[in-house]
Amino acid sequence: MSRTEREALVDLLSQKGINDIYVLKAIGEVQREKFIPDTMKIHAYRDIALPIGQGQTISQPYTVAFMTQELKLRKGSKVLEIGTGSGYQAAILYKMGVEVYTIERNLKLYHPTLKLFDELGIRVRAKYGDGTLGWAEYAPFDGIIVTAGSPDVPEKLKEQLAVGGKMVIPVGSRTSQKLYVITKETEDKFVTDIIPEFSFVPLIGKEGWDK
Numbered sequence: 001m002s003r004t005e006r007e008a009l010v011d012l013l014s015q016k017g018i019n020d021i022y023v024l025k026a027i028g029e030v031q032r033e034k035f036i037p038d039t040m041k042i043h044a045y046r047d048i049a050l051p052i053g054q055g056q057t058i059s060q061p062y063t064v065a066f067m068t069q070e071l072k073l074r075k076g077s078k079v080l081e082i083g084t085g086s087g088y089q090a091a092i093l094y095k096m097g098v099e100v101y102t103i104e105r106n107l108k109l110y111h112p113t114l115k116l117f118d119e120l121g122i123r124v125r126a127k128y129g130d131g132t133l134g135w136a137e138y139a140p141f142d143g144i145i146v147t148a149g150s151p152d153v154p155e156k157l158k159e160q161l162a163v164g165g166k167m168v169i170p171v172g173s174r175t176s177q178k179l180y181v182i183t184k185e186t187e188d189k190f191v192t193d194i195i196p197e198f199s200f201v202p203l204i205g206k207e208g209w210d211k
């Protein structure tokens with residue numbers, strides 16, 4: 001896959017309003033085709049979600065860029081991702097110099113993605129389990145990014161967000177969600193901006209959907 005195709009994707013995202021130069025730079029560096037099944041690789045640089053098996057998807061590049069930008073990260077920020085999936089979002093965060101913690105509940109995705117991280121030298125801390133419960137051992141996090149749609153905001157994730165930190169999470173029905181951008185202003189004050197119409201696969205877990 002040529003560098004030109006990645007550059008064209010970066011141009012498109014910047015035309016669509018992505019202006020965080022660190023996000024754009026990471027998208028310009030990460031080879032999205034590595035995170036996509038062979039039969040789909042030709043579509044790697046289209047701005048669309050693609051199937052990765054197990055009924056799951058790698059998110060649309062615009063969505064990855066937009067959610068990452070909303071976290072307002074710096075080098076060295078500590079971020080928890082729920083829904084490792086293909087590993088692409090984690091790779092973007094890693095390229096930005098972020099300390100990445102990522103949780104996946106589907107073992108059939110988790111194992112190959114761990115192997116891919118290893119092959120590509122992407123050093124993130126990953127765990128298999130229910131991400132709706134967060135990862136208390138490493139909390140608090142400067143950012144939490146939930147890459148599956150939830151019926152509500154899991155309490156444990158609110159608790160594990162650092163004061164001053166931001167969480168992005170799609171909230172709504174099983175088929176359509178709004179993106180909540182939540183800032184934890186003090187230990188018990190949260191401010192939420194709501195951005196309409198995103199569509200994610202369901203977040204399944206104790207504080208998510210049943211199945």
Ligand code: SAM
Pocket residue numbers: 056057058059082083084085086087088089090103104105106109129130131132147148200201202203204205206208
């Ligand atoms: N961030 C991923 C990427 O870059 O490819 C997108 C993955 S996909 C849109 C959402 C993922 O969330 C799926 O892999 C799914 O198995 C996972 N998931 C759903 N509920 C989960 C939960 N409670 N804990 C952890 N992962 C979950």
